[in-house]
Amino acid sequence: MSIVEKAYYSPAGRKVAAKAGLAEPPRLRRGREFPHGPIVLAPLGSSNLVADALTLLGRAHEAPVVDAGADAPGYGDRIGALVVDATDVGTVAELEGLRAVLRPAVRGIERSGRIVLIARPSTGRGWEADAVARALDGINRTVAKELRGGATATLIYAHEGVEAGDLVSTLGFVLQGRSAFVDGQSWHIRHGGATVERLADRPLEGRVCVVTGAARGIGAAIARTLARDGATVVAVDIPAAGESLAAVANEIGGTALQLDITAHDAGARIAEHVAARGARIHAMVHNAGITRDKMLVNTDAARWASVLDVNLAAEMRINAVLLDPDVAGGMADDGRIVGVASTSGLAGNKGQTNYAASKAGVAGLVAAMAPDLAERGITANAVAPGFIETEMTARIPFVQREIFRRVNSLNQGGQPIDVAETIGYLVDPASQGVTGQVVRVCGQNMVGA
Template identity: 50%
Template structure:
């Protein structure tokens, strides 16, 4: 979508004017393009820990230039700061104070990834010092995200008990956070709770051979999701309401997929999706619950029709479809390893004026995600949620100018995200490389102040 201020800032005059006035100066973010390297430039790996040794090995094998010590004046593309093994807050100092000077040497759209162990792990429940140290890395990382400049991001990779960084899910998380796929993800955390998952044979097409269903696929974020999954190798099934049938066909036909016109709130919606996959593709490996609606109104003025319709589409439909997909009679289509992603929202995390129904529905998505995770784990699958912030879509383009500008700038990257940013996060979470992450919600919001 058009961002006149962002275009002005990118000009020489715009840089001078906004710099003199102390106004936001968003930069073009480094986003993924097929064929590009994981990260261009040198990555500094800090720490003398098992995770640091693993990071050096993984990145070197991926063709990244890795150094263990900072050279004064040398430009850096990223830093991996490893805090695994810390047992007291005082043990954070060594790596944190090495990281500080390195930040001055980061180039545009640089990446910083902290690696540490889960503060919520039962092994430190009775160890206040160790838990304080681990939780300290959370605060450090969130604050660092707000200090990054020129499109840089800072995120955390949280290792579950006994999970090494060499585990497929952890290695996949590290690749995602360093790559252009995570352009609009900052100040966030990817938990890798198990050593499950596998490294795709072709990292450029990690979904090769999979069949992926995307609801709400006719336009906007849904269209970006289905195109990204197809780019990554999946055979795609687009689902949308019958009224959007022509637009849906236009999107799906370009991708060589199939379309299903369907009201997802219908009692047989899950069964019809399964039957479509059974007869047209023979299987179903991935489901993205993207379809959603808004019916905004202050709660004092809310009527039953607005409230009930939003909860029905955004939350209850996901519950009903998931139940159908996990039923015994669906095993001939679904099998093992189903991966599900639901669309939540930062409104469901922080709330938003005039959106009590929408916020309730999106918080509900996060709740059903964490509750359904054990059921998927029993079958070798995963379910996660993605919570977008301000994304440039047809819907946000209709927001009044002043409100729209606030939404764009009130995040650490000082700009709105693109539908592609949401799609990249989803494509990662439905890949086998994310098999160690289950029941999590990943925010794609540029570290928005709302719900940061």
């Protein structure tokens, strides 16, 4: 810890920092905990979709306070969440309905509360409807920026045909503390075909999930979280990381597979390991990744190739093997592939051309794979972490690190568990309707929107 850092974290330093506007960041609600206050449901039309989904979730809901006049009414006690069913909203005039329910809610929401908008996507329903669908995104992003105390806003585009069951895992994730560091985001849900009647506590019971880069940091958190959710985890990392890999595997009752994912037979060895245990893979989580940062003017072919090979090409080679239905120990039907992208890839980041290429590539890959794998019920999604507190980011110089932490709507860095929980949501069998999506876990980082 540098002298500057020590001074900053001293009691005196904290006071100075608070005066300078660097207030103590809010403590986020995490885990499978729903909001403490009541969940308010605002249907802006005749749709029962969200009401039915809340019923499946076993959550009671209350009627909203609607702002009709100049003097905005408020909620008595703070509310836990506002969920808006905006699936019937298709005109500019109807957007007023959103304002009217959002205004009191934003004022009256608890710390780590949730604003959730469910709407139809822009899919050729006419010029105005499509414009309105996009307008909702602007509303969501802005509300997320205005909310305080760790409260977040999320927009879910529910495509035609989506039933209440399709929404259960998503709505459960967004309302619970698992989505703590997901803010200002929107993603799409289609009808998944799976019958979902409730939110499972251990949705991965009896399923094999493979996690690469599992020896430490975000990967270890993913392994622990999937194991907590019932999965039998195959923890993969390079042989040199074997000691901590073994500790993670033993802690969660999984197995350790020491493997360089860039080896030509990496996919085959994963499949062999799983097949020997008489199983197929429910979820393949490609978390392993490296950085070889240099400004482009100093980036040679070796730095370029190693990052692209580990972060993107190796993942594609492994997928190719595991997706072969004839490979024993390969992906199960209705399986899940998750890539780990990065806000650096989505927004670009100085000194990371190679990394940005690989991570944006991951986002492109899952979008491309999703429609092709739909027939087998296999989904492909990615998470894009922003600034996450890990051993890797702890090495960033203090001042720079503190800036990275602060430039998002939640005023802090995320935790590895936040990335892990988002992946846990994506690999949930109930998330059948979520595919081809990239969910940022970045606290609405100012970059990479």
